[in-house]
Amino acid sequence: MDISSLNIKKILIIDLAFIGDVILATPLTRAVREHWPTAEITMLTVPLTEEIAQMNPYVDGTIVYDKRGAHRGLSGMWSIARELRRYKFDLAVCVNFALRGAVVAWLARIPYRLGYDAQHGGLFLTWAASHIRKGIKHETENHLEVLEPIGLSTKDLSMRLIPPEKAISSMEEKYGRYGIEKGQYYVVCPLGSYERKNMPMPMAAQLIRELSKKLPVYLIGGKGEKIELDGYAKAGSLPDGHVFAGTLSLQELAVFIQNAAGLATVDTGPMHIAQAVNCPTAAIFGPTDPKVWGPRNENSSYLYSNEPCSPCWGKGECKDNICIKKFKAKDLYEKL
Structure with missing residues (x-):
C-alpha cells in the first residue's frame, strides 16, 4: 500500500x-x-x-x-x-x-x-x-x-520544545518573587528515576559549592524527592529557597532550564528537556548508555566510564556503583 x-x-x-x-x-x-x-x-x-x-x-x-x-x-x-x-x-x-x-x-x-x-x-x-x-x-x-x-524519515534529529506564553509569564513572576536573574544561575538535577543513577551526595555537594562561586545554584526534582534534595542542598551549603521539588509545572521547568547558564544532571527527564530547549548540559552516566540516551547538542557533553557491566539499568549485582562513583565533582564541573 x-x-x-x-x-x-x-x-x-x-x-x-x-x-x-x-x-x-x-x-x-x-x-x-x-x-x-x-x-x-x-x-x-x-x-x-x-x-x-x-x-x-x-x-x-x-x-x-x-x-x-x-x-x-x-x-x-x-x-x-x-x-x-x-x-x-x-x-x-x-x-x-x-x-x-x-x-x-x-x-x-x-x-x-x-x-x-x-x-x-x-x-x-x-x-x-x-x-x-x-x-x-x-x-x-x-x-x-x-x-x-x-518509508518516512527526517534528516533533522534535534529535539525541540517551545514553552507557552502562560508558562513564560508564570516564571517571570517567580523570578521576581525569588530574586532570580535570567541567565545568571546554574541548575543541578542530582537524582534519577532509580537510585543507581543518582549523584553521590559528596560529589553533588562539592559540585554545588564550586558552581556557587560563579553563579547561584538551584536544585530540581520531583515532589517526592523534596526531603532528599533538601539534604543535598544542606550538604552543598545552599541558602533556603534554592530547591524546586515538584513546585514547578513541566512547562515552567522547561522555561527555568531554558534560561539557565547550564544544567548539571544525571540521566533523567530534565536532561532531555534541556536538550529540547538548547540549555548547555553536562550529564553523568553510569547504569545507562549515553550513546542511546545522552545529550547530543553541540553545547553539551557527558561523563561515562564505560564499565564492562554497563549498561545494567540498575539491575546488576554491583553494590559500589563504581560507574558513577569513580568520577569527581571537578570532572563534571569542567564539562559544564
Missing part, C-alpha cells in the same frame, strides 16, 4: 511512555509533519506527559489517556477508544513497544495503524515495524524506525 496515495488529514500519535521518551520522539513527529504539512496531528499521552506534548511544535493538540485512573483496565480502554472514534482519525502511529497503543487504535476504528510487532502488536496494525533494534544508536533514531514500513 502506497502511503502517498492515501487521503490522510487527521493523525493520532500514541505515546504512552515517560517524559524523556515523549521528548525523544520529536524527530518522529517532525517526520510526520514534513510528509503531511497540512494534516491535523494529535498526540495521545498519559497525564504526566501532556504538558510536554503540548510544547511539541509539530503537534496541534493532545488527548489524555489516564490508564491508571479514569481509563483504568479494559473498561477504561473501551472508554478512551470510544472517545477517539469521535475525532475520526485517518492514521495512528503507535510509538511504544507496548501492545496497549495498537489495541486502542484498533478499537478506535482508525483505518490505518502503524506500530511495532512487539507483543503480537502486528495483529492490530496495518503496518508493523520490527521491534528488534538495528544496532546501538541514539533513541531519537530508534524512534524513527517505526516509520520505516511507510
Whole structure:
C-alpha cells in the first residue's frame, strides 16, 4: 500500500511512555509533519506527559489517556477508544513497544495503524515495524524506525520544545518573587528515576559549592524527592529557597532550564528537556548508555566510564556503583 496515495488529514500519535521518551520522539513527529504539512496531528499521552506534548511544535493538540485512573483496565480502554472514534482519525502511529497503543487504535476504528510487532502488536496494525533494534544508536533514531514500513524519515534529529506564553509569564513572576536573574544561575538535577543513577551526595555537594562561586545554584526534582534534595542542598551549603521539588509545572521547568547558564544532571527527564530547549548540559552516566540516551547538542557533553557491566539499568549485582562513583565533582564541573 502506497502511503502517498492515501487521503490522510487527521493523525493520532500514541505515546504512552515517560517524559524523556515523549521528548525523544520529536524527530518522529517532525517526520510526520514534513510528509503531511497540512494534516491535523494529535498526540495521545498519559497525564504526566501532556504538558510536554503540548510544547511539541509539530503537534496541534493532545488527548489524555489516564490508564491508571479514569481509563483504568479494559473498561477504561473501551472508554478512551470510544472517545477517539469521535475525532475520526485517518492514521495512528503507535510509538511504544507496548501492545496497549495498537489495541486502542484498533478499537478506535482508525483505518490505518502503524506500530511495532512487539507483543503480537502486528495483529492490530496495518503496518508493523520490527521491534528488534538495528544496532546501538541514539533513541531519537530508534524512534524513527517505526516509520520505516511507510518509508518516512527526517534528516533533522534535534529535539525541540517551545514553552507557552502562560508558562513564560508564570516564571517571570517567580523570578521576581525569588530574586532570580535570567541567565545568571546554574541548575543541578542530582537524582534519577532509580537510585543507581543518582549523584553521590559528596560529589553533588562539592559540585554545588564550586558552581556557587560563579553563579547561584538551584536544585530540581520531583515532589517526592523534596526531603532528599533538601539534604543535598544542606550538604552543598545552599541558602533556603534554592530547591524546586515538584513546585514547578513541566512547562515552567522547561522555561527555568531554558534560561539557565547550564544544567548539571544525571540521566533523567530534565536532561532531555534541556536538550529540547538548547540549555548547555553536562550529564553523568553510569547504569545507562549515553550513546542511546545522552545529550547530543553541540553545547553539551557527558561523563561515562564505560564499565564492562554497563549498561545494567540498575539491575546488576554491583553494590559500589563504581560507574558513577569513580568520577569527581571537578570532572563534571569542567564539562559544564
